[in-house]
Amino acid sequence: MSRDQLIEEIKRLRAAIREHRDSSGHDLCWHHPQLWGLLPEKTDPLPVVPPWPEFLAGCLRYRKSLDEAFPDRVRPVGDYESEGAQELQRRKQSQQQTVGKKS
Numbered sequence: 001m002s003r004d005q006l007i008e009e010i011k012r013l014r015a016a017i018r019e020h021r022d023s024s025g026h027d028l029c030w031h032h033p034q035l036w037g038l039l040p041e042k043t044d045p046l047p048v049v050p051p052w053p054e055f056l057a058g059c060l061r062y063r064k065s066l067d068e069a070f071p072d073r074v075r076p077v078g079d080y081e082s083e084g085a086q087e088l089q090r091r092k093q094s095q096q097q098t099v100g101k102k103s
Helices: 003-021 025-029 052-069 083-102
Strands: none
Touching: none
């Protein structure tokens, strides 16, 4: 790769890492094939999904760990599509626009 190609690749990877890092709400729970697609090896790994009880137990452990790590964080109230969640989406979009300018 040329120097310019390497720079472009770094920008592309950084943008993807930032997008994943800045995920919040239910975006944290999704399969991310677009992120895996950035790797040079081309595979389409399907996630191994445990049965519902174990799956939900894992979700609860993850959420509990967030409460323990960030006890003072603001939490949206109500349905995910509530006003609080919409505000979080607006903040995320604003951050992404700011990050896009830094690349």
